[in-house]
Amino acid sequence: MKAIQISAERQMGVIDIPQTELKAGEVLLRLEYVGFCGSDLNTWLGRNPMVRMPVVPGHEVGAVIVKAGAGVPEELKPGTTVTVNPYTNCGQCASCRNGRVNACEHNETLGVQRWGAMRESIALPWEKIIPAGKLATRTCALIEPMSVGFHAVSRGQVTDSDTVLVIGCGMVGLGAVVRSALRGATVVAADIDDGKLALARRMGATHTLNSRTEDVHARLQELTAGFGPDVVIEAVGSVPTYQMAVSEAAFTGRVVCIGYAKADVSFQTKLFVQKELDIRGSRNALPADFRAVIRYLERGTCPVDALVSKVVSPEDAPAAMQQWADEPGKVFRILVRF
DSSP: OEEEEEEETTEEEEEEOOOOOOOTTEEEEEEEEEEEOHHHHHHHHTOOTTOOSSBOOOOEEEEEEEEEOTTOOTTSOTTOEEEEOOOOOOSSSHHHHTTOGGGOTTOOOBTTTBOOSOBSEEEEEGGGEEEOTTOOHHHHTTHHHHHHHHHHHHHTTOOTTOEEEEEOOSHHHHHHHHHHHHTTOEEEEEESOHHHHHHHHHTTOSEEEETTTSOHHHHHHHHTTTSOOSEEEEOSOOHHHHHHHHHHSOTTOEEEEOSOOSSOOOOOTHHHHHTTOEEEEOOSOOHHHHHHHHHHHHTTOSOHHHHEEEEEOGGGHHHHHHHHHHOGGGOSEEEEEO
8 A cells, every 4th residue: 555654854755555454443544644753854854863764654643444453343334534642651651651642651642753644545543533513524633732732721721810821832832722721721822933923823822922023021921911821832943932931920929831942942941940940841742632633623623724734645645845945934734635
């Protein structure tokens, strides 16, 4: 069957792999749409230290069940539209023992440490299959990245009395905007692209802030009556945005870190102590986060068409990836249609 493979830096193509074999406890899926994410772009650029090459990328899935193996619950029946929880968990490490399986020490994510979903079909353990109700498979491919943003909001314990600053309005950041707004918080969305900020406002941001053209500190002081945001969610992964998160958080605020900075970050550590900050990592997502995203998308209020920059065939995927690398600020999600 047809699959997309990244074999080396900037080397991507369509290959033929054996048909998927279904085992007991597994569900066979027909892939319809699979999204490229930032980790796939970094893999293609040779900047992903966690990937095992060569790799079939892809973990943002919109699919239909073709067949269920022995021992699979009856509700996972052929014809059901689903998405996929693409993470593994060992069940033995500290994270798993504490019930936070999303942060498993030995996690292997589809398309990173193991071959992913950029193929015509895949068989996976039934526990990783998430029914998506009446959502279209194209929409299902947006669930996983948004769930990462939803999870960050849970890590930040956001409430309706909080002002939340979300730094970065890509797909994950927009997920954090949506979830914070759903919880009743006042949301300030920050980015360097006015188009992304306009979309953040459509998705629930109360205020927007262009950190390239505006005085970030002055604007945040104005919006928070001089206190600073109660929660800051860093969804970029850069030195300046990490430093911004710590500097701008209110005294006794919470800072939630999603992005991986590509270089070492220097902090004024006195701010950690003086402000008595809670600084928290946020990794992947839990099944409850996936279900929450599905409930949100079922409302029909999400501008899903604006979130999909392009839909391409497997053969056109390399050119689309090159375009994303050339103009990263203009791409939300590229979907591959199988």
